[in-house]
Amino acid sequence: MTVEGWILIALFVAILLALAKPVGLWLFALYEGRRTPLHMVLGPVERGFYRLSGIDPNEDQSWRRYAVHMLIFNVALLLFTYVILRLQAVLPLNPQGLGPVSDHLAFNTAISFTANTNWQSYGGEATMSNLSQMLGLTIHNFLSAATGIALAFALFRGFARRSAAGIGNFWADVTRVTLYLLLPLCVVLAVFYIASGVPQTLAGPVDVTTLEGARQTLALGPVASQEAIKMLGTNGGGFFNANSAHPFESPTALTNLVQMLSIFLIGVGLTYTFGKAVGNTRQGWAILAAMMALFLAGTAIVYWQEAAGNPNLHALGVMGGNMEGKEVRFGIAASALFSVVTTAASCGAVNAMHDSFTPLGGMIPLFNMQLGEVVIGGVGAGIYGFLLFAILAVFVAGLMVGRTPEYVGKKIEGKEVKLAVLAIAVLPLIILSFTAIASVLDAGLAGPLNKGPHGFSEILYAFTSAVANNGSAFAGLTANTPFYNAMLGVAIWMGRFFVIVPMLAIAGSLAAKKYVPETAGSFPTTGPLWTGLLIGIVLIVGGLTFLPGLALGPIADHLAMIRGQLY
Secondary structure (H helix, E strand, O other), X not given: OOHHHHHHHHHHHHHHHHHHHHHHHHHHHHHHOOOOOOHHHHHHHXXXXXXXXXXXXXXXXXXXXXXXXXXXXXXXXXXXXXXXXXXXXXXXXXXXXXXXXXXXXXXXXXXXXXXXXXXXXXXXXXXOOHHHHHHHHHHHHHHHHHHHHHHHHHHHHHHHOOOOOOOOOHHHHHHHHHHHHHHHHHHHXXXXXXXXXXXXXXXXXXXXXXXXXXXXXXXOOEHHHHHHHHHHOOOOOOOOOOHHHOOOOOOOHHHHHHHHHHHHHHHHHHHHHHHHHOOOHHHHHHHHHHHHHHHHHHHHHHHHXXXXXXXXXXXXXXXXXXXXXEOOOOHHHHHHHHHHHHHHOOOOOOOEOHHHOOHHHHHHHHHHHHOOOOOOOOOOHHHHHHHHHHHHHXXXXXXHHOOEOEEOOEEXXXXXXXXXXXXXHHHHHHHHHHHHHHHHOHHHHOOOOOOHHHHHHHHHHHHHXXXXXXXXXXXXXXXXXXXXXXXXXXXXXXXXXXXXXXXXXXXXXXXXXXXXXXXXOEOOXXXXXXXXXXXXXXXXXXXXXXXXXXXXXXXXXXXXXXXXXXX
16 A cells, blocks of 8 residues: 555545535535526526426426336336347447347346446447447436436435425426536536547547557547446446446546546535435435445455455565556556445446455455445435435434434334335345355356356356446456346346335335424434444445355455465
C-alpha cells in the first residue's frame, strides 16, 4: 500500500461527500415535482409527453396501481429489446454485418438490461451492432435507472405522508428523473469523455498498423454516450468486452475517477433527499454514515490484499502486489477502489478482472453484493434496500430495549416487518438455491474455468451478481450457454422485482398511517448508536447467511493459497 493510494481514496470520499447535499437537493425538487431551472427548456417536452400518452401526472396512485404500471412498463421494454436483438441482422446501423443474437442470449440480455443488471454473456463489440447498443441497450440504461429512483421516491412518500391513499405517480416520477436529471448530466459527462478521447461515432471498425507493422482492427461506435449513463445509472454494461479496462472506455486516470464518482453520485444524493423528505436531514446523514463505514472497510481490505500480492509468487522471487488482470494505467489502488465502488453500488462495470484478484480481495466485491447491494447501492435500489434493513433494525431495537418501534414518525408493526423480511430473504434464497443447482448439474459444472474452491467462487459470484442486479463477473465462468443464460435471466428478474413489490406494499402501508410524534419512549434513529445498529443488522442479516458459501469458495481458496496449493 502506498501514500498515493490512500490519497486517491481520501480524495474520492471527500469529493463524494461534498456533492451529497447539492445532488440531494436537486433530487428533492424532482421528488416534490417542483420547478427547476431546466423546466424553461424541457418543460414543454414533459407536458407534450403527457398529452401524447394521455397521462395525468397529478394522479396519485395507490401502491398496487404504481406497481402494476411499473411492471407493465418493464415487461414492454423487455419484449422490445428482445425483438431488436433477434432482428439485428436486418436492421440498420450494423457496419460489421453482425448476425442475429441467439434466442437464449437475447432472452438473458433483454432481462438483464431491463432490470438494471447489465450482465453480459457476450463481447459487446463482437456481438452487438451500433443500433442494438443504442436503441436496445442504452435506452434501458436510462429507463431502468429512472425506475429505481422513482421507486425510491415512492418509499420516501410512504414515510413522509400522513393518512394518504397514494404514493405518487409512476409515469411522472420516471419522466422527471429522465428529463431533468439523467439526460442533462449524461450530456455533460459524454462531452467530457469525448474530450478525453472516448470515441463517439456511427462509423464501423477501422484497420490500423501497429508499431510492429501488423494490421489490427479497432472497433468503434457511440461509446461516450453509453459510457456516461452506464456509470451514472449504475448499469455497468460495457460497449467493449473489457469494459472500463478498455482504453476507449476509460483512457486516463481522470476518467477513471469521474466514472467512480458517477457510480456513487445519485445513490449518495438520495440519502440526503430522504432526510429532506421526512423533515429531518440527520436521518439521511445517519444512513450515509452507515453506508460509508461499510464501504471504507471493504476498500481497506481489498487494497490490503491486492497490495500484499500472492505469497507463492513471492517465493519465486516475483515481489510486489497482485497486478494480474489489472491495467497498468490505473494500478492496484485505483483498481481496488473501483472494484469496491462498482459492487457496493449495483453497477458491475470493471476496470480490472475480479477473477484475477487474490481470494480475499475478490471476496469483498462478492460480499458487497450479498449484503443486498445496499452499501450506496444502485440508483434508488440502494436506498430503498437500506430502508428495509432500517425497518428491521428499529423493530429489533424495540424488542431489545422495550422502546416503541417507530421510524421517522411511523409506527413499525408486524405487517411492515413481515414484508421487509420477505424482500430481504429473496436474495439469499435465490442465490444459494441456484448456485447449488449449478454446482451439481453437468451443464453448470461445464462453465467454470477453474477447479476447486475458485471454480465454486465463479459460480457463486455469477448468481450473486445476477440476483443482486450488479452484472459484474468472475470472468472465468463461460456463461453464454443455454443453461446459464436461462438460469441467470430468471435469477435477475426475481432479484429485481421480487424485492420491489413487497417494498411498494410497505410504502402503501406507511403512507396510510398517521404521524407519531417522537417521545421519550421512541428509539433514537440519528446518532452513532443507531448507525452502529444499522451496520450490525446489515452484516448479520444480510451477510452471515452466506458464510458457508464464502467458506467453500474464497476463504478455502485463500487458505489453499497460503499453504502453497495451486489449482
